[in-house]
Amino acid sequence: xxxxxxxxxxxxxxxxxxxxxxxxxxxxxxxxxxxxxxxxxxxxxxxxxxxxxxxxxxxxxxxxxxxxxxxxxxxxxxxxxxxxxxxxxxxxxxxxxxxxxxxxxxxxxxxxxxxxxxxxxxxxxxxxxxxxxxxxxxxxxxxxxxxxxxxxxxxxxxxxxxxxxxxxxxxxxxxxxxxxxxxxxxxxxxxxxxxxxxxxxxxxxxxxxxxxxxxxxxxxxxxxxxxxxxxxxxxxxxxxxxxxxxxxxxxxxxxxxxxxxxxxxxxxxxxxxxxxxxxxxxxxxxxxxxxxxxxxxxxxxxxx
Ligand code: SF4
Numbered sequence: 695x696x697x698x699x700x701x702x703x704x705x706x707x708x709x710x711x712x713x714x715x716x717x718x719x720x721x722x723x724x725x726x727x728x729x730x731x732x733x734x735x736x737x738x739x740x741x742x743x744x745x746x747x748x749x750x751x752x753x754x755x756x757x758x759x760x761x762x763x764x765x766x767x768x769x770x771x772x773x774x775x776x777x778x779x780x781x782x783x784x785x786x787x788x789x790x791x792x793x794x795x796x797x798x799x800x801x802x803x804x805x806x807x808x809x810x811x812x813x814x815x816x817x818x819x820x821x822x823x824x825x826x827x828x829x830x831x832x833x834x835x836x837x838x839x840x841x842x843x844x845x846x847x848x849x850x851x852x853x854x855x856x857x858x859x860x861x862x863x864x865x866x867x868x869x870x871x872x873x874x875x876x877x878x879x880x881x882x883x884x885x886x887x888x889x890x891x892x893x894x895x896x897x898x899x900x901x902x903x904x905x906x907x908x909x910x911x912x913x914x915x916x917x918x919x920x921x922x923x924x925x926x927x928x929x930x931x932x933x934x935x936x937x938x939x940x941x942x943x944x945x946x947x948x949x950x951x952x953x954x955x956x957x958x959x960x961x962x963x964x965x966x967x968x969x970x971x972x973x974x975x976x977x978x979x980x981x982x983x984x985x986x987x988x989x990x991x992x993x994x995x996x997x998x
Pocket of ligand 1: 725727
């Protein structure tokens with residue numbers, strides 16, 4: 695039998711997380727993304743199979759008892775968690791029992807213009823929303839959104855939510871070869887993210903078998919795409935392909951120039967810089983030419 699709880703899993707960015715699956719029995723989503731890890735399924739704008747709040751809370755109480763050391767309770771689904779009809783009530787009940795633990799939701803962002811979804815999400819400690827597209831064409835082709843969902847509505851909903859929510863808001867972008875890797879699409883996303891000012895942007899590519907025949911981009915391509923975003927955006931490249939990158943030699947000027955254009959994490963630096971360049975990086979850091987900044991659990995290095 696499918697389980698409501700999963701994990702705990704260790705995430706470097708969020709800590710030890712216990713997941714709640716709000717749709718444990720089948721995929722229920724208003725998107726049918728080409729890169730989805732789940733089987734393709736028809737889209738829907740509401741859940742057909744709904745589990746009760748009591749059932750979820752009972753499972754969570756057991757989970758917390760078994761794993762008292764978890765940092766985060768993560769709301770997710772085989773599909774889209776904000777389509778769960780009792781989301782606000784569920785979050786109220788979780789908040790009554792969570793103690794010091796943080797709460798987080800992983801949503802595809804499609805319902806964020808809905809006032810009841812906004813009100814529910816305002817009660818969470820962190821919110822992570824996906825945003826793969828800057829245009830309706832992309833939303834239709836890549837995320838295969840349910841009829842009636844538009845990028846304009848998603849973006850205005852995100853801006854409205856951001857104006858009320860002062861806790862960490864993370865935006866996730868998944869880049870898929872030939873679908874949303876073009877400069878026109880990236881420039882639309884960049885323009886919007888400069889208005890939204892999320893706490894952090896996680897940009898990655900496909901790293902698990904996708905539902906449809908679509909291809910990832912390489913780490914080098916992700917890096918090149920990251921340079922098309924404004925340097926002031928806290929963009930973090932999430933990729934399992936980093937280890938495949940050949941480390942290169944960077945002069946002092948190149949290091950400063952690279953980090954002025956795009957802040958990098960130590961993990962990025964480990965992959966991109968050869969040993970001599972890493973030493974030069976450390977010296978520049980010690981000399982105050984570079985500095986470290988924290989962005990919601992991730993350390994970035996940038997030009998001082
Ligand atoms: S939003 Fe998530 S669950 Fe829904 S189709 Fe896309 S990847 Fe799959």
